Amino acid sequence: MTPLLEQFLSESRESLQGIGEKLMQLEKEPNSSDLMIELFRLVHTLKGNSGLFDMPELTRVLHAGEDLMDAVRNGAVAYSPLLADRLLDAMDFVGMLCDEIEADGSIHSRHINNSVHLADALRQLIDVNSAHSPAPACIAAEQPPASAEGAPPTQQQFSLDDLPEDIRMGAYRSAVKGAPLHWLAYSPDEECFFQGDDPFHQARQTPGIQWGSITARRAWPKLSELDPYCCILDFTVLSSAPHDELEEYYRYVPNQVRIDPLCRQLLILPQGDPNGGPVYEDFVADALSLLLSGDIAGLTRAARSMLELSNPDLWISSALRWLLLVIELEPDNIGIQEVILLSLRTLTQPAWHEFTTHGGDTVHPVAAAAVPCATEPVMPEPAAAPHGPEVAALIAAQRAILSLPDGVAWLSGRIRAAAATLSGCLHAVGSAAGIAEMEASRDAALEKGSSAPLLSWLNGFFEPELSSEQTEHTDQSDETAATISAPQQTDAAVKFGRRTEDAYSGPKSIKVDQAKIDHLMNLIGEMVVAKNALPYLAGRAETVFGVRDLSREIKAQYAVINRIAEEMQDSIMQVRMMPVSFVFQRFPRLVRDTSNKLEKEVNLILEGEDTEADKNVIESLGDPLMHIVRNSLDHGIETPAVRRALGKPAAGTIVIRATQESDRVIIEIRDDGKGIDPDVIKRKAFEKGVIDQERLERITDQEAVNLVFAAGFSTAEVVSDLSGRGVGMDVVRTAVEKVNGTINLESEKGQGTRISLSVPLSMAITNVMIVESNQQIFGIPMETVLETVRIPRADIHTIKKNQTTVLRGRIVPLKTLNSLLGLDVPPKANEEDELAVLIVNLQGEPVGIVVDDFRETVDIILKPMTGVLAGLSAYSGSALLGDGSVLMVLDIKEII
């Protein structure tokens, strides 16, 4: 016994035990979807494993069990004790077979009957259940009746012989000219009418449509029991559009559509009255000898005169029409012509179809003589290109990948991986010449955030071949690969033949784990702090040790180290920089989908996408921006009808623009929607108690619209499911403030809304002002500090127990830092009896904080509070200073 078989047996026993346990648990909780999913997985794994060995008896039962559990998992079949019984029986049987394999190394053929019987018993449960679930239930889970051996289900509601001959001939004609040929089966969801879909319209508009048909999935009930709004129609379409185009057209319903490439020979299906028996032997013999001797003109004549003599409705006439068509289009394709002629002997249809669906083993003797494409004399032998089908399949797969919609977060990863795969292909076939060009296209694709540039390179380098998709599909069955991938091989061989010895060019960029960059960042942070100790040391050299020269030298060295440290810090910051396109790229799709859903027309304009900021900052912008844009779509932009009535263009515009202003990034989201009505906001804010009567009377419109950022404020009367179920703009504000950003809103009623976010380029270094109070020092982030002033004690007035002062004609409330921190110590004044007041910006309002004295500003690496200190909301973090002391940085918003 091989180790692999041993492994299989031991894993199977584990799985069987697991299945038994899960079934028992399911008896107790028959509705547990977790258990069902787990049960499905166990059976699925077991079946997958058995497929590695030649054990059809085992696989058959497990496959049936897998399909049953899949139906249970999807809710199409309800769990029942009977189901558990049958599944347990089946698993006992599997266990017994495992014992037999262990003892004898194989399974005795006498088990076939039991295996079939058990598999049928399991499948019955799927069928019985679906037959019992009546139409009104509208259960969408249409399990295709998968055949027991796992052959791909090529279930076609309409077979090709249902197509009128002229349609098939037309399609054949265009296929010979190089057009693709696809057989498309579209089974719309039963509930689709309720979503406003018209699948009939969708099917009718299929690109490249040659012919289409409609069938019902089930027998029709009596009219009195018919639910016309439960869609049970299946559509079948013959199309000459490329696979990509069809996939794109049906991209919203990919799981309801099956697209199969069609070998054009399958269209050659003579039809008509066979008219008795085979009486055409003489004609066939003559025609065959003409064909083999290469006398095409003679063959054409013979066929034409035979056709004239025959009633056009006869089978032979149809076959002759096909023969003449093939002679006209492909005079060299003797293989096909021969098969058509031979079929006249038996008056049975050429077995193309049977051949391709079942692989090579059940071929009709006539068809075997002419394997459809491979025997075409113009085609090279598959051996000519050792990697032909595999390379073609890989290229086709990358083409399919790059043709997928771009809107995923991992798009750049996907593009890189496709590029790596293409590079692998090029290397493997010795065509390194294309690599540099391919990599340039990849970089362009990454920069644009779209697969298109790489796809167009791919299409230019390897021309899209009509059979490429066919080839891709054949990687699941080797037997059919030879029949339909042959044309592709020619192409691949020719393309790759163009080899040049291109110098290997090394990659221009390297990928580094983010953890490594973070570590570097921490190190430079420590470096900055350590370097700051030098001026302190210089001071001590002079004052404590009295060596002035040494002090000067330390200062000179400090200047050098300081410069290097700053440059290092800058460089590391640069590494962490990312373009805002990282967050912008999701908006085109969002706006498109959402506006469709809302039946609005919206143009989205993105500007300044290559503006860069620190990775953390960029990432933190994603959710707030998403929220703002959704709000604009949802509440801002009006419907086209309303807009027209207002004299605005039917389509609204949303502009998202990023710009850099010194060390901050400004992101502006502007729409030309209905804007915000300050009066509504004022009234709402007052009703909700956000502002009091006094404030209501004197609040400006600009201040009012900014109230939407106040906690718990939501203006929409009805919460839509788009803008986040009542989570208002306060969440946006909080998220922006978390990265030390600020947010501002301007709106003009009827004209639109403009929101601008200002965030720092980087969060790593914070500039703080050090202040002194009660013999302690504290840091205050500079972005909150408006100015520092010294105010004579006499200018401080007390209004209703609150201290205030007048600054440039405006009343500014004053708070002392000591009292904010709970210290009962009055602030100290200087010799002129002036108090040091720090004016800070508190949500747009100036507030004065009275401290004992100001000190210098420093750049620090802010470390968040950890452990038990994390609960102290008064501090946003701490930092080490050059002299080794710790500076606590205040969170002004929290303490006031």
Next chain:
Amino acid sequence: MKRILIIDDAATVRMYHRSILEGAGYQVDEAVNGIEAMEKSLQEPFDLYIVDINMPKQDGYGFLSELRSRDISQAPALMVSTEGASNDRTRAYAAGANLYLVKPVKPDQLLIHCRLLLGEVHP
């Protein structure tokens, strides 16, 4: 030596793939689900991933899309599954796979595709 990670919850399948790949001289590592695969990739990315779809904790789609979105590896990924429906293929491609093969994959097929994906010239 090229490193390949096999991600499959079925030990038998892992062993099957491992024996084929090691026989051809590759360095092979295994993971039983997407989470473990991610941990291993974070330590050191692999040159090629062979990924099953249906696995507990994190399935193949989830693993690949995370691998791609976190930009941990741009190495090609080969998705293998017993499920053969065409929408699985599309889902696999969308998630970040570069080829989709249906299990069981014959040894020569597995090797040819791995060599191609790794850019190695066939002997």
Next chain:
Amino acid sequence: MAITFKKDRAVFTDMAGGEEAESLLEWLQKYPKGKIDLSECTHMQPANLQVLMAAKRPLHARPKDRLLAAWIDTAIKSGK
């Protein structure tokens, strides 16, 4: 309304919308011998088509729109 119901026939014009399927169904039940005239029909929301297919009533007049007629033919044929 794109379907006009008379005593002996239901006449389709232009595009029949999904909301008309209910009345079509009622009419077909009420007039088991009623005829279907699709000659002026250009499209029908498939709920209508389902009603026609389930009713298995022969068409009195096929659509003049050749492409639509070809589709409808397959649908009616498959129901038999």
